[in-house]
Amino acid sequence: MTDSKTEALSSTLASTIDPILQRPLAELGYITSARTKRLGAAVIDVLLPVPGPPGHALIETVTAAARSVPGVRSVQIRHELMTDEQREDLMNRVRGEKRPVGGPGSSTYVIAVSSGKGGVGKSSVTTNLAVSLAGLGHRVGVIDADVWGYSIPKMLGAEGAPAVIADSIIPLRAHGVSVISIDYFVPDGQAVVWRGPMLHKALEQFLTDVFWDEPEFLLIDMPPGTGDIAISISQFVPRARVLLVTTPQPTASRVASRAARMADRVDQKVIGVVENMSWFVGDDGKHYEIFGSGGGADLAEATGVDLLAQIPILEAMRSGADRGDPVMVAAPGSEAVHAFEDLAARLVETRPRIRMHPELRIG
Template identity: 45%
Template sequence: MSDQDDTLIAAVQRLLASFRSEDTGQDLLGGTIVDSVVSKDGLVQVTLSVDRARAAGLEGARRTVEGAITRLPGVRNASVVLTSHREAAPPQPPQPAARPPAPKPSPLPGVAHVVAVASGKGGVGKSTVSVNLAVALARRGLRVGLMDADIYGPSLPRMLGANRRPEIRGDRMIPIEAWGLKAMSMGFLVEEDSAMIWRGPMIMGAVQQFLGQVEWGELDVLVVDLPPGTGDIQLTLSQRVKVTGAVIVSTPQDIALIDARRAVRMFEKVEIPIFGVIENMSVFCCPNCGHRSEIFGHGGARLEATRLGQTFLGEIPLLLDVRHMSDAGTPIVAAAPDSEGAKAFVAIADTLATRLSLTAPASG
């Protein structure tokens, strides 16, 4: 950590000690545990642990503290997250897990639809699918945003060919514009080789910042590229905003389909509709002779979608051009719209647009 980061952390800690909570009038630090204060390139994240019974009463203080930190010299953006803790209790016999109360997410202001792109496991090309679907929707004339929710492994800057930092206006971040999209990623805020060694509350705070402190403006669709798995980020998204629906990406092989099945079940539990399943890397096409090889098998995602009662959205072939263009920051949908790969992405994007009732370019 740099000396500048150390100085900023010390300033934040002094500020925390000076605030008094709304419900008790006592020093905030007297009833709240500071789990962590992290600073990186002017981005500050504070995690406060508080007794569960006091959490609601401290929401106003949380917002006040967050605003005050934002105004400190050297701070570009700040997020304060409250987490609840309980006193240790004696061991109890195992009990059936109670179903948590249903979350009450609200629409994201100015955004007509939020579409989550998910997978049960990594390495299935989910980010490539997210980028090309978003670009394909934008090329229809729609206003499209792309949010990289994979905080640990952000890949959008490389795939979009954009590595500049977002502008900060007040307490709002201005998304990066590329290929007709408005995009936000942790990769725009940190160096490409930086390791994000963050705990769950800090990750959830970053997702909340991307949802609430980015100036998305008026969008027809916000595509959210989720990390692999079924963890904190997926749960945070489902609880913070109203998600219109999810798209599940899998390869045809059995091991990927098992994890895709878990992703489907997770979205069902949090009551997010599923638009369907995409089979990525469906078949390999030799660029020299055109021979087709089923490296990961073929048709597994279609069969799994049928078993789960879900729509099969389509197949995307494993093409060398898709990989080359992704690494070069030129999505194949924009760089080679007449290619086989681009046409596969566009066909799925057309299906999504129809499901979202976005069949004509947005006005304005």
């Protein structure tokens, strides 16, 4: 007969979320045995899908869950690594057939965050927008497709190495956001010198080989301009929408309009404009528009879309990015935080109604 403490322990572990695959442990088969002994000692046998930091995180999660059970005073974890066959079976159960995220049959809303030029804060907007969407309760992924200027992992505080289970890459997570970047696959400080076909293949792997688990939103931090990556995105994810980022400076907005024309040529819809670095607030409380004004509004009018947000300059946002803290952590309650929260809410409203099987017809 199973005692009440063991039943409570098993129930708690079953509903505990795996930090690797973000699924309840009951679905994954990691826990092969869980029981309580005399004096409140819990003994748990765990199969680890991967070694290293991800495996350690799983052990810590299981230990913390067990300690939360009333009457459990100590926890002993006995673990071993899954075999190749067990890992293959695991991914077949949770993933099934590989298919590109955002492709046919996918409900993921893919947004390419684009600009015509570098230096407008596109990666900062992508990072903080992703965290804001996650803060609204949505499942969010980010692809850092700026292969020459990758910076999302640092800004998001998601540094390390992705785990690989069977032939699926597991994205890193931070602040409720899953992220993959070329930064994880090149030596530190090495420049990426790739031609179009290599870029195309890397992006295909990010969309297909990464276990995204069908997030509600996938933000793609695009490189500046209208080159190979933009063309590849239009081929892999033709339903992707485009969010344009510019500054108030007229020159920047004119260059960003080229990204809008690129989207139009490949039949991708521009859903709005974000004006970054719109102003800063001085010690006297006044707004200072050091990059001018009107660039975002002009771009929105020329493109026929709404200006969705104006993001102020905030020193805490800059310093936070260097530490891996989004602005919600670095400056909670600030004007920038409210701007990103409003932007996230407005983007949620732009989600299209997607017919999952467009080949089906009635009548």
